Amino acid sequence: MxxxxxxxxxxxxxxxxxxxxxxxxxxxxxxxxxxxxxxxxxxxxxxxxxxxxxxxxxxxxxxxxxxxxxxxxxxxxxxxxxxxxxxxxxxxxxxxxxxxxxxxxxxxxxxxxxxxxxxxxxxxxxxxxxxxxxxxxxxxxxxxxxxxxxxxxxxxxxxxxxxxxxxxxxxxxxxxxxxGTTGQDGEEALADAQRLQVLGYIREHLADPVLTHDRVAAVHRMAPRSLHRLFEREPHTVTEYIRMRRLESIHRDLADPMLSHLSIARVASRWCFTSPAHLTRAFQARYGVSPSTVRRTGSPGTS
Missing domain, CATH: 2.60.120.10 (Jelly Rolls)
Structure with a gap:
């Protein structure tokens, strides 16, 4: 400048x-x-x-x-x-x-x-x-x-x-x-672009129950092992990222007063969590509070 x-x-x-x-x-x-x-x-x-x-x-x-x-x-x-x-x-x-x-x-x-x-x-x-x-x-x-x-x-x-x-x-x-612009070129820039594309696809399809690591790989015409290698230096695997984003979506919806008419089970099912016990364990591990606590108080917990 x-x-x-x-x-x-x-x-x-x-x-x-x-x-x-x-x-x-x-x-x-x-x-x-x-x-x-x-x-x-x-x-x-x-x-x-x-x-x-x-x-x-x-x-x-x-x-x-x-x-x-x-x-x-x-x-x-x-x-x-x-x-x-x-x-x-x-x-x-x-x-x-x-x-x-x-x-x-x-x-x-x-x-x-x-x-x-x-x-x-x-x-x-x-x-x-x-x-x-x-x-x-x-x-x-x-x-x-x-x-x-x-x-x-x-x-x-x-x-x-x-x-x-x-x-x-x-x-x-x-x-x-x-x-989100690295200013890099070459192979690393190409890998970053691929990772951005994959993460964008995941965000857009979080509510799809068939969204899995292998599904993401197939959509992007990659072998599952190639997708794993693409994210091996990232803090989360593709599977972990999908679960994390779904939990964040559930947390957001439970804290939203405009969605208070939906039961916790209904909110969870919108984001592909069908087992109440599984949801409670995963939610507690990530936020330190239960889904019902967030629904009742709007507490953000700790992420």
């Missing part, structure tokens, strides 16, 4: 976000406000120069979440796994809360931080690793679409009501669109 383009970007960011959030407070020791949109949580954060350091948690499981820092004012540097990424106003950077990281702010700053489960973007692990190695613009292209969505969602956060979860799902798709 040229210097004039960068200045236009900063002015656009100030107009888009500043008018919405500068009334959040101006205390010198930092301010924070946030809103939850189903699986996606957004925070407006500001403060004075500081270093925020996350170290490995002792005696407890680390949070399984990714965070996307969208820099509004000031500059920041996020360092993870020994690799620093410098973030200017109008840029954003992705980092993984499962691993230690430092966030450095050298002067007065403000940013929006989006937090979401690690597997929520439906992007191959290699694409996520590449995305974490550089800053991304939210002044142009898919990033600008994401920025407009975030600004509007935060402004309307008190009035979205039962639509919050669906807005969060939309936001995750926009994040994936903004980060």
């Amino acid at each position: 040229t210097s004039s383009g960068g200045e236009r970007c900063r002015q656009s960011v100030a107009r888009s976000f500043g008018r919405r959030f500068r009334d959040q407070g101006n205390e010198t020791d930092g301010t924070r406000s946030g809103a939850a949109f189903g699986p996606l949580t957004a925070y407006w954060v500001s403060g004075d120069p500081q270093i925020a350091r996350r170290t490995p948690p002792v005696g407890r499981r680390p949070p399984n979440r990714l965070k996307l820092c969208m820099q509004i004012d000031g500059e920041a540097t996020v360092r993870q796994n020994g690799h620093p990424v410098h973030i200017l106003p109008g840029q954003m950077a992705l980092y993984d809360t499962r691993h230690p990281y430092d966030l450095r702010f050298d002067r007065r700053w403000s940013c929006i931080v989006l937090a979401f489960p690690h597997g929520a973007l439906s992007l191959p692990d290699n694409v996520l690793r590449q995305a974490m190695r550089q800053a991304h613009s939210f002044c142009e292209g898919p990033g600008a679409v994401l920025a407009d969505f975030v600004a509007a969602a935060m402004e309307q956060r008190t009035s979205v009501g039962t639509s919050a979860g669906r807005l969060g799902e939309a936001g995750l798709h926009l994040i994936a669109g903004a980060l």
